[in-house]
Structure formats: structure tokens, C-alpha cells
Amino acid sequence: MTKRLLKEQAANLALRLRIDAGLNENEPIHMKGLLLKLGVLTRYRPLSETAYGLSLQTSDKRHKFMLINSNSTRGRQHFTAAHELFHLYFDASPTPHVCRSDVEKPQSERDADTFASCLLMPAQGILGEVPQTELKTAISVATLLRLEQLFAVSHEAMVYRLRSLSLIAESDVAKLLNLAIIDVARANGYDVSLYKSGNENVTLGDFGSNARKLFEQEKISEGHYFELLNQISGGE
Numbered sequence: 001m002t003k004r005l006l007k008e009q010a011a012n013l014a015l016r017l018r019i020d021a022g023l024n025e026n027e028p029i030h031m032k033g034l035l036l037k038l039g040v041l042t043r044y045r046p047l048s049e050t051a052y053g054l055s056l057q058t059s060d061k062r063h064k065f066m067l068i069n070s071n072s073t074r075g076r077q078h079f080t081a082a083h084e085l086f087h088l089y090f091d092a093s094p095t096p097h098v099c100r101s102d103v104e105k106p107q108s109e110r111d112a113d114t115f116a117s118c119l120l121m122p123a124q125g126i127l128g129e130v131p132q133t134e135l136k137t138a139i140s141v142a143t144l145l146r147l148e149q150l151f152a153v154s155h156e157a158m159v160y161r162l163r164s165l166s167l168i169a170e171s172d173v174a175k176l177l178n179l180a181i182i183d184v185a186r187a188n189g190y191d192v193s194l195y196k197s198g199n200e201n202v203t204l205g206d207f208g209s210n211a212r213k214l215f216e217q218e219k220i221s222e223g224h225y226f227e228l229l230n231q232i233s234g235g236e
């Protein structure tokens with residue numbers, strides 16, 4: 001059995017990817033910019049309800065692709081993209097699969113989630129944004145919201161991350177998850193697009209090749225990505 005990825009290892013891999021992409025250790029990630037920089041051809045489109053996304057690369061690793069469910073919230077889409085980056089860059093034994101919410105997660109899926117959490121919400125980056133007084137007591141909802149907006153992640157992802165950093169008590173988790181976050185964010189004057197779906201039919205990346213055409217003709221779908229992989233790697 002493969003050993004699970006430890007939090008420290010995940011943080012190190014996340015740091016390596018940040019440095020390779022010219023980002024510093026703690027800054028919030030602008031995901032579309034990162035995907036463009038890394039040259040990962042990314043397509044956002046509606047997938048089945050429980051699917052988050054999938055990724056694949058040609059056998060020579062020169063071309064990397066990602067498909068993200070545009071029905072997920074934008075915050076969740078960022079997490080999915082970060083999860084897929086783990087598969088593309090660090091997964092020791094990548095097996096083509098659709099990453100989804102409705103199955104018991106195998107180890108590689110949990111590792112990809114741990115990595116995604118570290119990449120998007122670096123510990124020091126978060127700590128640096130929490131007021132000193134709240135570090136000693138409890139994090140306020142205003143700070144929680146601000147962190148979500150700053151690091152562009154879903155409410156759930158930030159609550160779990162703060163819990164794993166021991167910044168939120170276990171006894172507060174359920175209450176915080178139950179907040180009507182869109183209403184609270186709106187009442188605090190924030191743009192709520194983070195908590196809504198979007199990006200339908202957006203394609204990132206400049207391929208000008210077969211691959212782009214295939215994506216745009218909708219030839220890639222959850223059921224068709226093996227076919228795509230064959231066509232792309234056979235067409236070079």
C-alpha cells in the first residue's frame with residue numbers, strides 16, 4: 001500500500017510548484033494565470049453533478065489538459081484545478097479518472113486534496129492575515145470571509161483548512177459550515193461570484209492545434225477522454 005502524503009510533504013510540493021511558476025511562498029494564487037503560465041490547456045464545461053474534473057497528459061508529458069466542471073462554484077473550481085495539478089505534476093502512479101464527490105476517495109484522491117489545500121491556502125500566508133487578537137481567541141466571521149475572498153476558495157475549503165491549522169475549534173466547524181455564506185458575504189459587501197458557478201465553455205491556453213479543436217467540438221467529455229488522449233498522442 002502506498003503511504004499517504006503527509007501535510008509537510010504536501011506543503012513542500014506546493015512550494016516547489018509555486019517557485020517553479022515564479023510565485024512566492026504565501027501569496028494568493030490567481031488560478032487562471034497559473035494554468036496559463038504552466039501551459040495546461042483547460043476547458044470549463046458542465047459535467048455531471050458529482051464530477052469535479054479530470055486531467056490527462058500525453059505520454060511524453062509535453063501536453064497537459066484539464067477539464068473542470070463549470071457547474072461547480074468558482075471557489076470549488078480553483079480547488080479542483082489545484083487537485084488536478086497534483087495529478088499532473090506529482091502523482092506517482094497517475095491513473096486516468098474523473099475526480100468526483102460521490103465515491104469513497106482512494107488515497108491518491110485524498111493526497112491530491114491535501115496538496116490542493118496547501119497550494120491554495122499556504123499556512124504562513126493565512127497566519128499573516130489573521131489579526132493577532134483573533135489568533136489568541138477565535139477567528140471572526142469577518143476574517144473568515146476575508147480569507148476566503150483573498151485566497152479565492154470555497155467557504156468549506158477555508159473552514160477545513162483553518163481547522164487543520166488549529167485556528168478553528170472542532171466544536172465550531174458545524175456552525176461555520178452552516179452559515180448562509182452568500183447572504184453573509186453580500187451583507188459584508190463582498191462580490192459573491194466566488195460562491196456561484198461560472199466559466200461555462202471558457203478555454204484557457206493557446207494551442208492552435210488539434211487539441212483545441214477537439215475541446216471546442218466537445219469531443220472531450222468524461223466518457224471520451226481516453227479517445228482524446230489517443231488522438232493527441234497519435235497525432236504528433
Ligand SMILES: [Zn+2]
Nearest residue numbers: 087099109112
Ligand atoms: Zn483526482
